[in-house]
Amino acid sequence: MNPAHKRTVRLTLALSAAVLLASALIYTSFSAASPALTPSQLVRQAQPGRSYQLTGTVVAGSVHRNGAVLDFSVEDRAGGTSVPVAYTGTVPDPFREGREVIVTVEKGGGQYLGERDSLITKCPSKYKTAPPTENQNS
Amino acid sequence: MAGLGRVCLVLALVVCAYGIGASLYGVRRGRPDFTDSGRRSVYALAGILTVAFLVLEIAFLRNDFAFNTVADTSSRTTPLFYRAAAVWSSQEGSLLLWAWLMSLWSSLALFLTRRRMRDVAAYATAILLGFGGFFVSLMIVYATPFATTRPAPAEGAGLDPLLRFPTMMIHPPMLYSGYTLCIIPFAFGMGALLVRRVDAEWIRAIRRFSFAAWLFLGAGILLGARWSYSELGWGGYWGWDAVENASLMPWLTGTAFLHSLMIQEKRGMLKVWNVSLVLATGTLAIMGTFLVRSGVLNSIHAFGGQTLGVPFVILIGVLIAGSIYLVVTRRDMLRSEHRLDSLLSRESIFLANNLVLVGLCFVIFWGTYFPLISEALTGQEASVGPPWFDRYTVPLALILVLLSGIGPVIAWRRATLANARRNFLVPVLVALLTAVVLLSAGVAAKPFAIAMFCCGAFVFASIGGEFFRGVRARRAMAGEAAPVALLSLVRRNRRRYGGYIVHVGIAVLFIGVAASSSFQHAAELGLSPGQSTRVGSYNVRYLRPTATITPKYDAAHTGSTLSLGAVLDVTKGGKHVATLEPSEGYYASDEASQGSVGSLLGGQAVSHVAMDGGITRDVWTAIEPNIETPALKKIVTVGNRTLPPEEAEVAIAYLARAYLKDPPQAQFHFIVSPLVMWIWIGGLIGVGGGLIAIWPAPATVRRRVTVLSRSRAARGLARA
Numbered sequence: 001m002n003p004a005h006k007r008t009v010r011l012t013l014a015l016s017a018a019v020l021l022a023s024a025l026i027y028t029s030f031s032a033a034s035p036a037l038t039p040s041q042l043v044r045q046a047q048p049g050r051s052y053q054l055t056g057t058v059v060a061g062s063v064h065r066n067g068a069v070l071d072f073s074v075e076d077r078a079g080g081t082s083v084p085v086a087y088t089g090t091v092p093d094p095f096r097e098g099r100e101v102i103v104t105v106e107k108g109g110g111q112y113l114g115e116r117d118s119l120i121t122k123c124p125s126k127y128k129t130a131p132p133t134e135n136q137n138s
Numbered sequence: 139m140a141g142l143g144r145v146c147l148v149l150a151l152v153v154c155a156y157g158i159g160a161s162l163y164g165v166r167r168g169r170p171d172f173t174d175s176g177r178r179s180v181y182a183l184a185g186i187l188t189v190a191f192l193v194l195e196i197a198f199l200r201n202d203f204a205f206n207t208v209a210d211t212s213s214r215t216t217p218l219f220y221r222a223a224a225v226w227s228s229q230e231g232s233l234l235l236w237a238w239l240m241s242l243w244s245s246l247a248l249f250l251t252r253r254r255m256r257d258v259a260a261y262a263t264a265i266l267l268g269f270g271g272f273f274v275s276l277m278i279v280y281a282t283p284f285a286t287t288r289p290a291p292a293e294g295a296g297l298d299p300l301l302r303f304p305t306m307m308i309h310p311p312m313l314y315s316g317y318t319l320c321i322i323p324f325a326f327g328m329g330a331l332l333v334r335r336v337d338a339e340w341i342r343a344i345r346r347f348s349f350a351a352w353l354f355l356g357a358g359i360l361l362g363a364r365w366s367y368s369e370l371g372w373g374g375y376w377g378w379d380a381v382e383n384a385s386l387m388p389w390l391t392g393t394a395f396l397h398s399l400m401i402q403e404k405r406g407m408l409k410v411w412n413v414s415l416v417l418a419t420g421t422l423a424i425m426g427t428f429l430v431r432s433g434v435l436n437s438i439h440a441f442g443g444q445t446l447g448v449p450f451v452i453l454i455g456v457l458i459a460g461s462i463y464l465v466v467t468r469r470d471m472l473r474s475e476h477r478l479d480s481l482l483s484r485e486s487i488f489l490a491n492n493l494v495l496v497g498l499c500f501v502i503f504w505g506t507y508f509p510l511i512s513e514a515l516t517g518q519e520a521s522v523g524p525p526w527f528d529r530y531t532v533p534l535a536l537i538l539v540l541l542s543g544i545g546p547v548i549a550w551r552r553a554t555l556a557n558a559r560r561n562f563l564v565p566v567l568v569a570l571l572t573a574v575v576l577l578s579a580g581v582a583a584k585p586f587a588i589a590m591f592c593c594g595a596f597v598f599a600s601i602g603g604e605f606f607r608g609v610r611a612r613r614a615m616a617g618e619a620a621p622v623a624l625l626s627l628v629r630r631n632r633r634r635y636g637g638y639i640v641h642v643g644i645a646v647l648f649i650g651v652a653a654s655s656s657f658q659h660a661a662e663l664g665l666s667p668g669q670s671t672r673v674g675s676y677n678v679r680y681l682r683p684t685a686t687i688t689p690k691y692d693a694a695h696t697g698s699t700l701s702l703g704a705v706l707d708v709t710k711g712g713k714h715v716a717t718l719e720p721s722e723g724y725y726a727s728d729e730a731s732q733g734s735v736g737s738l739l740g741g742q743a744v745s746h747v748a749m750d751g752g753i754t755r756d757v758w759t760a761i762e763p764n765i766e767t768p769a770l771k772k773i774v775t776v777g778n779r780t781l782p783p784e785e786a787e788v789a790i791a792y793l794a795r796a797y798l799k800d801p802p803q804a805q806f807h808f809i810v811s812p813l814v815m816w817i818w819i820g821g822l823i824g825v826g827g828g829l830i831a832i833w834p835a836p837a838t839v840r841r842r843v844t845v846l847s848r849s850r851a852a853r854g855l856a857r858a
């Protein structure tokens with residue numbers, strides 16, 4: 001086999017391998033992904049056995065610890081629909097009522113079971129943009 | 139003071155505009171006086187931004203709450219150390235830090251190259267000033283650090299307690315130094331393509347800065363991991379968070395470049411690949427900055443404001459389009475001077491290493507940006523979690539570690555069977571022996587961990603052998619004692635042996651990761667004083683509660699109003715191992731609606747982790763006390779009703795006493811992880827190796843080498 005032909009074969013093999021790997025990557029990412037839903041979307045779309053990323057605000061007065069389980073409700077950012085979540089695992093320090101959270105849940109009976117250690121809390125004191133103030137000299 | 143800051147920003151923008159014009163005019167018209175003036179503009183930009191940064195830093199140290207950013211991110215109760223670091227906790231402050239560091243590193247790069255590649259440097263100057271102008275414009279238009287409010291508030295909101303950790307002082311500057319240093323090779327690469335000078339000289343000029351970027355970014359990532367492990371109450375060091383991933387991606391492509399540039403230097407190959415890696419690394423650094431600033435992806439680290447997204451998207455679009463255009467139009471000049479001679483050669487191994495690193499980067503890129511990709515393709519935002527990342531990154535990491543043991547010892551061009559036997563027989567035997575020992579110890583259930591230990595053992599033996607052969611050769615040549623021979627070996631070949639040390643560090647780090655993630659024991663449960671639990675082979679007993687109320691002298695020195703915790707006795711086989719005191723700090727909020735007492739506790743609550751670290755394992759604990767019992771809530775309610783703000787601390791003292799007298803059950807998180815310490819040790823070895831590799835060879839050594847080579851040449855001539 002002449003060197004040029006050998007190089008072409010090698011390149012074709014390498015590119016085929018790369019395309020195969022990239023296809024596997026893309027396929028698995030779509031099949032393993034959890035859709036991000038708000039509480040109102042979750043109520044409409046959730047199917048048992050499938051996991052979802054629930055995003056919303058922790059309802060005031062809804063947080064109760066029951067042994068290792070942390071019970072709380074999450075509502076739409078604009079208020080309205082709320083869903084109860086039973087979560088086990090690490091609770092991030094910024095977690096509290098009124099904070100925006102993201103938690104991976106699965107439908108289980110009348111409530112949603114939070115996946116272990118999946119709770120993420122956004123902290124408004126660090127991540128906010130400065131609100132416009134009067135007499136601002138910028 | 140704020141006025142001076144604003145003037146600095148406007149002046150900086152003017153200097154950027156002038157410098158870009160002068161550099162481009164000078165290089166196009168052949169006027170070195172203008173290109174020199176353009177270069178000096180970068181020095182001027184560094185000076186101006188230094189003044190601007192000092193203005194902001196002084197405002198923080200003086201508690202000047204007229205500055206909006208000071209009022210938002212600092213307070214009188216924030217300890218001085220953290221006030222100094224609070225400058226870069228906000229969007230606008232961190233933009234200023236980015237621009238300032240970029241101007242300093244750019245000044246250094248342009249100063250060191252002032253007599254080389256003047257045409258390339260002129261374009262690089264214009265590009266660097268373009269980046270400077272972009273960031274300064276953001277600070278003028280969208281997020282100014284010098285916005286003020288009059289009259290000034292009497293008190294600020296305080297630094298987020300999560301950021302009150304000593305690493306806050308060094309982690310962001312390290313990471314930003316890494317990002318900004320990535321921009322320098324990018325600018326020189328673009329310059330080289332623009333002037334069509336793609337020889338080895340531009341690679342040599344930026345090599346040290348690429349290495350520095352890699353070093354700073356790596357150290358920044360490591361510090362971030364350590365921060366996460368030691369401060370955040372989840373006990374992990376890597377969570378595949380979008381912002382974490384954003385810093386890892388340019389590090390991976392930068393690592394690939396540091397390997398493939400050796401092939402270009404030695405063999406004149408991979409020119410397109412190298413310039414593409416340099417441009418990709420710079421673009422990924424900007425994308426990382428964009429990801430933190432835009433809030434486009436959910437991350438625990440991201441700033442929430444959406445306003446900076448559009449300018450960054452435009453900038454990234456320009457960078458990608460410009461990079462592709464230049465590489466495609468200059469492809470004829472980027473042809474390799476040689477072909478790959480054999481698949482069994484150092485070039486091939488380095489190429490494989492590059493493909494694995496770029497593959498890792500692609501996997502992380504896809505997973506990180508998947509929410510945007512899925513929304514664009516399906517209309518539904520979805521994301522992938524750590525298991526998806528692990529599925530791809532674990533096998534790729536194994537291959538990478540294995541290659542890091544093969545690459546340094548395999549021959550250039552074509553390895554012979556004799557060469558392979560000499561270099562790899564011992565490492566392969568050591569790896570096999572490791573596998574046998576581990577399997578006989580009964581750890582077969584964790585195949586990836588075993589594979590990583592074997593790969594690590596292979597690397598140690600392979601690189602150990604290389605050091606051994608080097609020392610033996612020096613002893614034979616110079617008759618030096620072994621330690622002296624080792625030192626002079628490393629001193630005379632800093633880049634080579636520094637690189638080997640980095641490989642050892644990476645192998646050690648991955649062994650730590652494999653052990654701690656595969657053989658970890660964890661427990662989360664509620665305990666009352668006197669109760670105990672078992673975690674792995676350790677027994678943990680809750681002895682008594684603790685409470686600290688003085689804001690300035692709390693256990694962690696972070697300015698919390700109240701700190702509640704526990705004293706834990708850790709034993710193993712009946713023998714005392716450690717006494718640990720985890721606590722949770724409660725901080726004041728600026729919400730008056732919570733009442734005089736409630737507002738003293740109503741801010742962020744932060745875990746203060748306690749651990750007993752060791753070279754074989756860490757025992758890690760965090761506590762979540764319950765302050766929501768009816769008795770404790772009643773103290774807050776009554777205090778709110780009866781105590782004015784200046785006397786509210788009395789109720790906090792009363793609450794602390796009530797907690798100590800009748801402590802409710804507290805929630806604990808215990809983790810026993812083997813070999814975690816080796817992650818940090820491996821990181822330090824890697825950084826040490828990096829410093830050795832980047833350190834300039836001493837002039838004396840260079841002189842001696844020159845003299846020796848001259849005398850050798852003279853002897854050769856005399857013999858001839």
